[in-house]
Amino acid sequence: MSIKAYAFDLDGTLVDSIADLARAANAARADLGLQALTEDIVERFVGDGAASLVARTIAGDISAEFTGTALQQQGLVAFNKHYLAGLSIATRFYPEVQATLATLHERGYPLAIVTNKPERFTLPLLRELGVREHFDLVISGDTLAERKPSALPLLHVAEKLGVNPGELLMVGDSINDVLAAQAAGCPVVVVSYGYGSDVESFNADHIVQRFSELLEFVDA
CATH class of the missing domain: 3.40.50.1000 (HAD superfamily/HAD-like)
Structure with a gap:
């Protein structure tokens, strides 16, 4: 080779980076009135970009897709804010x-x-x-x-x-x-x-x- x-x-x-991704995802879920997910669950949702991660964490389902619904857009804005505030905490x-x-x-x-x-x-x-x-x-x-x-x-x-x-x-x-x-x-x-x-x-x-x-x- x-x-x-x-x-x-x-x-x-x-x-x-799972700890920081999970923290931001759960902070976004909290903003939407949803309960937190475990880091293990969030880890399964990582790999296809922020929009997919947000769609999956909102739904709690790895098969969920980002289609641009109002809830997903709200969640993405919240995730962006929380993640940028703590990219490298953990x-x-x-x-x-x-x-x-x-x-x-x-x-x-x-x-x-x-x-x-x-x-x-x-x-x-x-x-x-x-x-x-x-x-x-x-x-x-x-x-x-x-x-x-x-x-x-x-x-x-x-x-x-x-x-x-x-x-x-x-x-x-x-x-x-x-x-x-x-x-x-x-x-x-x-x-x-x-x-x-x-x-x-x-x-x-x-x-x-x-x-x-x-x-x-x-x-x-």
């Missing part, structure tokens, strides 16, 4: 992430973020975490016309970084990451510790238990 650049998912891959990097990113950066590899998280949250969160400078490109869920599992974000990253899709390694934790990579013709590695369940069934090129294993896999 000849890897010349890396693309990383954010939530569930680089950082554990959000933390997973073990070995910072050191591994620093190593890749020092080796001169172009690094990108490809997340379904909206830009209004992604960019300030990266700044608050102190890693914005590591990334040459940040593609959020609303940066382009399509988001993961579409191939478009990864094809855009490959073009901007000047590499072939087959030379861009996607690292994520969800089926959306795998489907996007496969559609774009990129190799894909899945972390075992993220928010995705049954990752063995995703048919990724490799599964890592620890983030630092990424270096061993690529250097092999």
Whole structure:
């Protein structure tokens, strides 16, 4: 495998943000007169952007879709307010992430973020975490016309970084990451510790238990 650049998912891959997402989602539910959900339930709803998260948390149902109803719009406004007020209260990097990113950066590899998280949250969160400078490109869920599992974000990253899709390694934790990579013709590695369940069934090129294993896999 000849890897010349890396693309990383954010939530569930680089950082554990469930506590802050659940806090904001439950604050929005409280504004709507609804009872709080557990963090485990909110975790199941993460991965398809803020609007989907709001629709699912309002309904308490992973199959709920954001259709723009008045209640959903009200919930989204409330979620935006509460989440922006506390993007990094409890959000933390997973073990070995910072050191591994620093190593890749020092080796001169172009690094990108490809997340379904909206830009209004992604960019300030990266700044608050102190890693914005590591990334040459940040593609959020609303940066382009399509988001993961579409191939478009990864094809855009490959073009901007000047590499072939087959030379861009996607690292994520969800089926959306795998489907996007496969559609774009990129190799894909899945972390075992993220928010995705049954990752063995995703048919990724490799599964890592620890983030630092990424270096061993690529250097092999």
